[in-house]
Amino acid sequence: MQNISFTLNDKLVKVSVEPQETLLDMLRERLDLTGTKKGCEKGDCGACTVILDGEAVNSCLVLAVQVDGKSVTTIEGLEKDGELDPIQQAFIDKGAVQCGYCIPGMILSSKALLDKNPSPTEEEIRTSISGNLCRCTGYVQIVDAIKSLVK
Amino acid sequence: MNDLTYIKPQNLQEALAELSKKNEATYILAGGTDILISLKEGNIKPQYLLDISELSEIKGIKQEGEYLVFGAATTMQSIAESPIVKEKLPCLVSAAIQMASPQIRVRATIAGNLVTGSPIADTVPMFRALDTVLEIQGTGKKREVKLDDFILGYRKVDLAAGEMVTAFKVPLLKANQKANFIKVGRRNALAISVLNMAVKLTFAADKTVESARVVLGGVAATSVRAKNLEAFLTGKKMTEEVVLEAGNVVLQDATPIGDIRATAEGRKVLLSSRMVRLLEEFIN
Numbered sequence A: 001m002q003n004i005s006f007t008l009n010d011k012l013v014k015v016s017v018e019p020q021e022t023l024l025d026m027l028r029e030r031l032d033l034t035g036t037k038k039g040c041e042k043g044d045c046g047a048c049t050v051i052l053d054g055e056a057v058n059s060c061l062v063l064a065v066q067v068d069g070k071s072v073t074t075i076e077g078l079e080k081d082g083e084l085d086p087i088q089q090a091f092i093d094k095g096a097v098q099c100g101y102c103i104p105g106m107i108l109s110s111k112a113l114l115d116k117n118p119s120p121t122e123e124e125i126r127t128s129i130s131g132n133l134c135r136c137t138g139y140v141q142i143v144d145a146i147k148s149l150v151k
Numbered sequence B: 001m002n003d004l005t006y007i008k009p010q011n012l013q014e015a016l017a018e019l020s021k022k023n024e025a026t027y028i029l030a031g032g033t034d035i036l037i038s039l040k041e042g043n044i045k046p047q048y049l050l051d052i053s054e055l056s057e058i059k060g061i062k063q064e065g066e067y068l069v070f071g072a073a074t075t076m077q078s079i080a081e082s083p084i085v086k087e088k089l090p091c092l093v094s095a096a097i098q099m100a101s102p103q104i105r106v107r108a109t110i111a112g113n114l115v116t117g118s119p120i121a122d123t124v125p126m127f128r129a130l131d132t133v134l135e136i137q138g139t140g141k142k143r144e145v146k147l148d149d150f151i152l153g154y155r156k157v158d159l160a161a162g163e164m165v166t167a168f169k170v171p172l173l174k175a176n177q178k179a180n181f182i183k184v185g186r187r188n189a190l191a192i193s194v195l196n197m198a199v200k201l202t203f204a205a206d207k208t209v210e211s212a213r214v215v216l217g218g219v220a221a222t223s224v225r226a227k228n229l230e231a232f233l234t235g236k237k238m239t240e241e242v243v244l245e246a247g248n249v250v251l252q253d254a255t256p257i258g259d260i261r262a263t264a265e266g267r268k269v270l271l272s273s274r275m276v277r278l279l280e281e282f283i284n
């Protein structure tokens, strides 16, 4: 086991992890943050997307030990004082959520984009979620939701 | 559970020292987008994972004389965003940006893409066509090798125990040179290429091709130089007829195989037609 400490949703946490444990497994199994979804576990679906030091990454392809000293944001970190993040609200308002499995990843991919670039083009929006598969919605409402936040 | 140890060296010297101390079960971890999958699938059983992904000495892009030098742990994302690459070698931006997804591009490194040794690695044909020289280091020694010579066979590269790739030195394009890349995938995002190809042409004053470098990926066990096509183009002017004929000539350079992504016949048609499309941009 290896001890690591990192900032998780704005709070410092300390965890003991196995060297081969993925960030995804640590979040879900040790920290009970099951909002980060487990899909393919090989980088294909994006359901496990989290933000690591400002960038959207597949948490199934990052080792837990690698986030030592870094900052991780999961879907649980978006709500502030009982208020949904504007991106979460926009997804609801635009009817972008069906079964919901892909949505945490979709939201974090689009948040990583909007945090860096508050005025993305439609193409940039589509690119930002190109690593997130949705089996239900056909992406139209998802793109609309993100577009509604463009400044 | 095997006893794996994760090591994160603080600098390149330390990384090279660790690499020389340890044994065959020491694996370099860069972006992890290939190796962590092999690890999960049990295809490799590392004892040590040496994380080089944050070593500043082997990250980033800078111009050194006639070369653009890419640290081996430079990510696809940093290539795609680099103003100097956009200006000097936009063909590499095009290769990097078509790879995988944003989440992968932000982790995946150029050395990982190369050393994995996949025949369809997306950045390898372009780096090869550009006549890239690799810098390789072990403790106390440094050598350079042409990328063409580094690739030995299917998933086999010229790296000795204790060595790692530290930089890619890419000659800048001269005024009479032009290069480009094309990827043919079934889906844009996340498609591992069905085929990819890269070309660099050098023109003489009379606009004939003085020399050609053409590299094909996905047609054999490794990426390959299209020697017949290179010879065919040399000495010719890039006209519509020449480009059309090139689409036939390239089939002498490749025996595409069928697999789950495409049939052999389908690959041939793709290879011809996309080579024509790629070369059309060079008509002058």
Ligand SMILES: Cc1cc2nc3c(=O)[nH]c(=O)nc-3n(C[C@H](O)[C@H](O)[C@H](O)COP(=O)(O)OP(=O)(O)OC[C@H]3O[C@@H](n4cnc5c(N)ncnc54)[C@H](O)[C@@H]3O)c2cc1C
Pocket (backbone or CB within 6 Å): A042, A043, A044, B027, B028, B029, B030, B031, B032, B033, B034, B035, B036, B037, B052, B072, B073, B098, B099, B100, B101, B104, B107, B108, B109, B110, B111, B112, B113, B114, B115, B116, B120, B121, B122, B123, B159, B163, B164, B165, B166, B190, B191, B192, B193
């Ligand atoms: C969902 C998904 C989609 C993908 N799509 C594409 C695609 O479209 N095109 C494509 O080309 N690839 C694709 N890949 C494959 C992969 O992302 C790339 O090959 C990537 O560039 C690997 O780099 P890495 O830094 O992640 O390598 P790692 O996984 O860290 O390492 C790969 C190998 O290289 C070795 N290595 C790494 N750095 C060095 C070094 N400096 N010196 C010596 N050895 C080294 C490692 O030991 C390991 O054996 C995809 C992967 C996934 C998971």
Ligand code: FES
Pocket (backbone or CB within 6 Å): A037, A038, A039, A040, A041, A042, A043, A044, A045, A046, A047, A048, A049, A058, A059, A060, A061
């Ligand atoms: S679970 Fe990580 S990408 Fe599918």
Ligand code: FES
Pocket (backbone or CB within 6 Å): A096, A097, A098, A099, A100, A101, A102, A103, A133, A134, A135, A136, A137
């Ligand atoms: S809403 Fe069901 S997978 Fe996207």
